[in-house]
Amino acid sequence: MSDDPQDKIIHEIDGIQEYDNKLPNWWLYTLYGTMVFAVGYWFHYHVGQFGEGPEAQYQVEVAKANAEQAARIKAAGVMTPEALAALVKDKGTVEQGKQVFAATCASCHRQDGGGVVGPNLTDEFWLHGGAPERVYKSIKDGIADKGMPAWMPVLGPDRVSAVTAYVISLRGTNVAGGKAPQGERESFSMRD
Ligand code: HEC
Known part of the structure; x- marks a missing residue:
């Protein structure tokens, strides 16, 4: 050119x-x-979905933050309703609680929480209150004279808070074939 x-x-x-x-x-x-x-x-x-998109990375970050918060709460050992709500959000804590439940509570409350000797923990009816701090108290101190042992001296704070988180996560899941409702009906604003 x-x-x-x-x-x-x-x-x-x-x-x-x-x-x-x-x-x-x-x-x-x-x-x-x-x-x-x-x-x-x-x-x-x-x-190909080989790489994690921003959504998946976000979920990983959230899970990590929840686990860190759960560790801080357990170390502090103060179980306010907010602290218990935060523990329920940590999959690791709920999973730990599930194992404690299977080993320690299932004999009376059934493997899935549907109830045998002890009441159904998956319905919306509670004898001693279904709010997180009430559930925690029932488990920690037991219900003297009614056949529900106090678990704090047996399990220690770490496992008591984990099993509480697990029981809170069961609320309102209504497993099939569960024991008939006992106590007062309660609806929960906090459930996830
Ligand atoms: C020896 C049997 C037995 C074992 C083991 C047992 N429970 Fe219970 N639990 C009971 C009975 C019985 C009641 C009902 C007490 C009453 O009638 O007031 C109860 C009540 C409860 C309640 C209160 C329910 C409500 O309606 O307010 C919670 C929460 C609970 N148990 C959780 C647990 C957890 C968590 C474990 C394991 C760490 C556990 N229980 C182990 C027998 C048992």
């Missing part, structure tokens, strides 16, 4: 000239690079 600028003119309308200037190579290759990257990105995150 000649270097004469006149050769580059591809349009001329009303005295306005449009040149066909070649784009510099660095610019073009950057453009092609972004296209290749976009296809690769799309394939990695959306088609």
